[in-house]
Amino acid sequence: MTTTLITGANRGLGHEMARQLVGAGHEVWIGARDAENGREAADRLGAGFVQLDVTDDASVDAAVATLRAQAGHLDVLVNNAGLLGEVTAPEDMTADQIRHVYETNVFGLVRVTHAFLPLLRAATAPSVINVTSGLGSFTLVQDPERVESQHPLAAYGSSKSAVTMLTVQYARAIPDVRFNAVDPGQTATDFTGRIGHSVEEGAEAAVRIATLGPDTPTGTVTDRAGALPW
Template sequence: MTTTLITGGNKGIGYETARRLVAAGHTVWIGARDTGRGRAAADTLGASFVRLDVTDDASVASAVSTVRDEAGRLDVLINNAGILGDVTTPGDMTVDQLRTVYETNVFGVVRVTNAFLPLLRLAESPSVVNVTSGLGSFTLVHDPERVESQYPLAAYGSSKTALTMLTMQYAKTTPDVRFNAVDPGQTATEFTGNLGHDVSDGADAAVRIATLGSETPTGTVTDREGVLPW
């Protein structure tokens, strides 16, 4: 059975991804900072809960220990946790505003990924799925026909650019683990003010990659329609 951990899996796209992977037969762990909400989500879905704050070394180490003791390995890690930060232009943005977003969206992914690599390497076809965004795409933010061009999200957008490149660098240098980035697109959740397509559409790309098993590629960036322009 495939064991999958989803960070920020207690709501939104993470929750929908967890729901669908449970239905697909995965043993799903929902990682969340809030114990009450995380445990409630896990109980509703028939998943397991582990407290996990991606910005805290001790929390991540504790989560690794819990998953190791109860599952023995990790087949799929979905780095879904992310924050939007302040909607501002670079000229009005402070270093602290930028740092806050990067701490979760970039540094948190590295912290969690590196901590779980030993458990991933115990799996037959280990896979890491990083949730990126078209808001970090150079191509899409210059396309007036795309919604990504409409938002001055300097901190969030650049954090997803960094995350996507980190995913490619992991893929190039860690051949025994598959690394891919997926873009849910603008999805109607609390995160977007309920603007965009249905949450089931937003989860499509992550679910597809997470269920490929031994056929999982590495070093790709996709959305639900295919290769994402970058």
């Protein structure tokens, strides 16, 4: 059975990814900062739960120890945890506001990936899926026909540019683990004010990559329709 950990999976897209992957036969572990909400979500889906705050070294190390004891390896890691941060005009944005977003979206991803690499390497065909966004695409945010061009979210968008580049760099440097980035698109969750396509559609790209097994590519950036321009 494929063992999969999804960070930030107690609600929204992460929760839907977990639901679909449980249905696909994965042994899913929901990682969530809030223990009560995380356990409730895991019980609801028939998944495992591990307390996981991606901004805290001790929390991440404890999660690694739990997965090592319970599963012995990790087949798929989905770095889904993310936050929007304050919606501030770039001219008014402070370094602290950007740092707050990067702590979760960028540094948290690096922290979790680094910590779980030994467990991933204990798997047969390990895969890391990083949730990015078209808001971090240089091409899409400059295309007036695209919704990404309508939202000047400098902190969030630049953090997702970093996520995409980190994915590519990991893929080039670590050939024994597959690294791919997926864009859910504008999905109707609390994160977007319930604007966009369904959460089921938003989860499609990540679920597709997570279920490819030995056929998983590496270094790709896709949404549910295919490859994304960057």
